[in-house]
Amino acid sequence: MIVMKFGGTSVQDASAMLHVAAIAEQYGDEQILVVSSACSGMTSELLKLATDSVHMSDEERIQRIAVMENRHISIVSSLGIEEHVGHRVHELCNGLRNTCEGVALLGECTPRSSDAIASFGELLSTVVLQGLLQQHHASSWYDAREVVKTDSGYQVAQVDFSLTQSMALKKLKPVFDSHRIIVTQGFIGSDSDGNTTTLGRGGSDFSAALLGAALHADEIIIWTDVSGIASADPRMIPEARFIETMSFDEARMLSFFGAKVLHPETIIPALSNNIPVHVRNTFKSADKGTTITQLGDKDAIGFRSVIGKQIVTCVNISGIPGTDYHNKKFELLDQISRLYGQQPLIHARVGESETYVYDAPMHHLSQCIDKEQNLMNITVEEYSLISAIGPNLRSEHSKKAVGKFYETVLSVDPQPVFISGIQPQTVSALVAPDCAIDILKALHPHCS
Template sequence: MIVMKFGGTSVGDAARLHQVAAIIETQPAPRAAVVSAASGVTNLLLDAARASAVDGDALSAKLTTQIRVRHHDIAAAIASDHERAAAVAALDQLHAALDDALAAVSRAGELSQRNSDRILATGEKAMSVLLAATLRARGTAAVHIWADRVIATDDRHGNARPDRTRTRELAALEMKPHLDAGSTVVMTGFIGCAPDGATTTLGRGGSDYSATLLGAALDADEVQIWTDVPGVLSADPRQVPDARVVPGISYDEAQELAHFGAKVLHPRTIRPAVSLGIPVRILSTFLPGEPGTLVTREAPADSVKAVTALTNLLLLTIDVPELEDLASASAAVFGALHDDRIEVIAASQASSRRRMIYVVDATGHGGCTRVGQRMSAALDAAGVDAEVGCREDVALVAAVGEGVAAAPQTLSQLLAILGRAEIPVLFTNQQHSNVALTVAVAGKDAARAVLALHDAFVRPQPASSRGRRPRRSHMLAESLRVG
């Protein structure tokens, strides 16, 4: 059993959709494909929904016309008259439902998360219809199933959490009969179903998450994530021109890379696969002959495999004069960060035990002025006398590789490399899991830090592969600019 996921750039137009169909047909049955909306469509849907909420019906209508044109252009390339007509009829029903949802938003004068989920699901639903019809027109038995009949979630619209037990039951009920009959099942990514039957969305990285949730529900032999880069890279090719594909990484390494800024996977994507030990393979729709990156429970653990950076962070320092106030100060800070939905990327306590350091992602929270005031107020409310410091435009650079943090010389080497590059280090953290070493640097130094560490730690590309590197690097950089 293979579950494949195809992202928005992979299904962006009719030619790419036919390429995806050809890839699916090479995989052994039983097989399922999870699809995103065509690239750009989700943003158009969100813009249309926001416009409807503020009496922008004319703009909303203009945007939905663009969506219709995108979908009908893809449908026009379906070779079978019968399949094309059926797909167009299904699209017309989806677009009519979209109009009704936008009208409801206009009447309400606001965009609720519930209505937003209903509207955003249109892109994935349309693409599942189009891909299934394309496969049938090519002579491959296929059926589309919308994930709001399979992926059970709670009712947290916009960022729903899945119910894996119920999802397993629904997958057996809705999908297994089609798979057993030899059909390829095409399912929508990103969306799910609340207990009351309403459509939900899984938040950022939702389509990849859908694929691994489905893989776990169906006891898949492998989950394949087809994207616009040929695997997990040793660094961002915009920062490191000779970044290369890492052939194999562990689940822990994949989660650390995703956590610290790698864009190929979202951190939670791996979790359903981990529980059952299902391999996840990262592949490129545009270079289908490349082996990609295989993510498994265990992988070679002899070196740093990749260097990545998470930017636009804040570095908070909390200086507490009295030792007995440390626990109260920590509780107050973590509570305020939680209440404001500010993600803590890294945290540590100085050896003096009086200084606590937090590296946080406070994007959209007003920078140091707003966050610093919020922390001061929380500490005051807790009755803690503390001094709050804050620095903006901080980057957290991570060197990731199973076991590297356990090697006593690695941290000293890392600091020496950055010292020679004249890059000041603001903060260091050696992960207890032994998977990553992290340092905080000024945002302006992040790209230089990644390049310096990559040059020092990541082994050179094997000579047999060097002939392909210039072309691949160019394609990687171009795909990142486009995608």
């Protein structure tokens, strides 16, 4: 059995859904659990609808839901399945109207209401997708909330994996006895009271990994709009190539430094159960894509990808002799954290000096920094952050590649700040922003 997760662009319109149907056809008699996101852009629209329902007029609310309904009906009509699916779309949109009306009457959009409204994106897309697939395959629509069980932490619910696995084996797996394909939703679950919950960032990937692990799937395929994980950002480096096999740690580091293909923490349930995860292109299904496993390519050495963050802020702090600056330092770091809603990307200490690197431009920090200047020595500079990532850059076999990284960076920027020791898979440098793209281009040919 294979789990296939399709992202929003893979189900964004009738043409995209036909690609999904063609992929299902390629797998012959293989049992497939399809886990689908909402149509591209729908979740954002629904979340805005949820908050706006508190204050907007009945007419505007009804009109906005009608636009969403018409989008799905248009897809249904283009696919020629309106007779079988149209009424189900209408029923779901009536439910959406009722839920939003409840928010308007209450005068408040609670996290619980927000989750209920957000869930309609996945419910609608999967109803349409299953209607298409059932034309040529024995397929069934299944409500993920029946098996994905969570706590009541609405918007970022925590999954009860033991209960989810039990429910999946008891209720979901038997559906395969009479159907080759089951279509269900990513991103959503339910708590012990049956209320709808959502799983937060990367929720659909997480759903696929959870259900794949629960059902002991042979493999999980994340279908998206790119042909895998690349050795560099193709927008900056057109000759970037897709990496065939990668370890979980490499994928995690790429995500940490800014890659957007997937959020690796979401696939932990699959890799913990030794289920390989593939990242492939819905619209170029013949492309091999990238396979992520726990260990990756055991024979790979050196770095295999390079990535850059264009603007980061480096804050260097040291205490003024004779002052107890530590409390003020922690207050400053807390202020910065609250200002950005994030922790520093990198923290390094050399003697009494500490360096904090933030994924944000410098000018935002001035209001925090200036008033603390008399208690601490503080310098603030903007850099670009360049990172090279490989299976194990601390190994003896990778020394030459790491040396080439240092040499290449210095050939373009004579005054970088090198950072090592973040993870065995990473070596990084803070460089002048106007040098960043040239450094990435110079480094990329050395990717193994």
